[in-house]
Amino acid sequence: MPEGDTVFLAGHRMNDALAGKTLLRGELRHPRLAAVDLTGLDVLGVRTYGKHMFTHFSDGNSLRSHFRMDGSWHLYRPGERWRRPAHQARAVFEVDDRQAIGFALHDMEFVPTSEEDRLISHLGPDLLAPDFDAAEAVRRLTADTSRPVGLALLDQRIMAGVGNLYRAEVCFLLRVLPTAPVSAVDPSRAVALSRKLLQANQWRPEQSTTGDLRVQHYVFERTGKPCLRCRTRVRSDEIDGRFVYFCPKCQSG
Structure with a gap:
């Protein structure tokens, strides 16, 4: 996607x-x-x-x-x-x-x-808009703190722009599993990270979340490969019919 x-x-x-x-x-x-x-x-x-x-x-x-x-x-x-x-x-x-x-x-x-x-009136704030309303995105994200953060990040009604790639990478950087509840994360940081990663790639076709185009992602589509942080093998599973990628050691919850 x-x-x-x-x-x-x-x-x-x-x-x-x-x-x-x-x-x-x-x-x-x-x-x-x-x-x-x-x-x-x-x-x-x-x-x-x-x-x-x-x-x-x-x-x-x-x-x-x-x-x-x-x-x-x-x-x-x-x-x-x-x-x-x-x-x-x-x-x-x-x-x-x-x-x-x-x-x-x-x-x-x-x-x-x-x-x-x-x-588009039902959508949350556009993460790449110059006037992005971070406070509104946080408000929408925390409306249901029991919801899995991996599902909340994909919900375009909360903030518009995150897909499966950034869902996986944001969860890794927050050090939580995609199945962890929203209450397990700092919502302001989750919103800020989502915006930061999209902004880093908005002017180029290559999408890197690591800052290195040679190894572009921490966990996304890296099943079985060593985690860039701890060398544990990255795993994948399904949540709501979509694959999620995570490091079982670095991410908790």
Whole structure:
């Protein structure tokens, strides 16, 4: 699942490539949106919130796309070969010098720009927003202190942007198992760490939580490998149908 920093970077790249330009081709290959033709419209800009991306058009409407588990936006030069199969393309935008292709975007909506906020009104503060409200994120996180912290971190209604990667790494840095209750952690530190890790990677495709791109993660997808801190083998298990990664020695609870 793409994390908030992946969506943030994709949005900024899309904005740089498309904003202020006219769509020479604007197709939406989605069952609900197949009749929508965006050709001839100007792209006013692209913004992101958590894992949601909004592309604004000159007719006063916006396209919301959510990456879900396997969605992505790719940018190509005209005539360049796509890196994913054409049948996975759900959106095809073309301007004079770029193509933006949205692959495997199962969750798309075309709405008036003035109404787009209602689609994200249930979400918590965006971890990568300049005006991120840390106090509100802490308030939402501590609303149920008996909840497993690993589930709370993934809940976009608490704070928007954390996925499975950062869930695992934040729990490791907090020295608690993902199954430990929220009451076992300092909520302010949990929020601050989540924001810090996403910010560290928001301007690059590589995601490192260790500060070293050679060994990018402490525990995420490192099952059976030695913990970087104590050399105990990293373990994995499932919580609510998703894999979690942890060091059984460094993490407690």
